[in-house]
Amino acid sequence: MFKLACGDVMPGCSARFENPDRDLLMAEVAAHAAADHGITVITPDVADAVGQKISFAA
Numbered sequence: 333m334f335k336l337a338c339g340d341v342m343p344g345c346s347a348r349f350e351n352p353d354r355d356l357l358m359a360e361v362a363a364h365a366a367a368d369h370g371i372t373v374i375t376p377d378v379a380d381a382v383g384q385k386i387s388f389a390a
């Protein structure tokens with residue numbers, strides 16, 4: 333299971349995401365970023381920052 337706490341990237345945000353598919357997790361995070369943080373363009377830097385905070389637990 334891939335996991336991400338948005339607060340690890342955006343301090344103060346309590347949103348958490350879990351998905352067995354990393355790409356689907358990233359899609360959920362992108363939708364959240366647009367809706368709640370106004371980030372509508374996921375630049376390589378943003379994708380890298382998020383990707384570094386994703387954890388995996390079998």
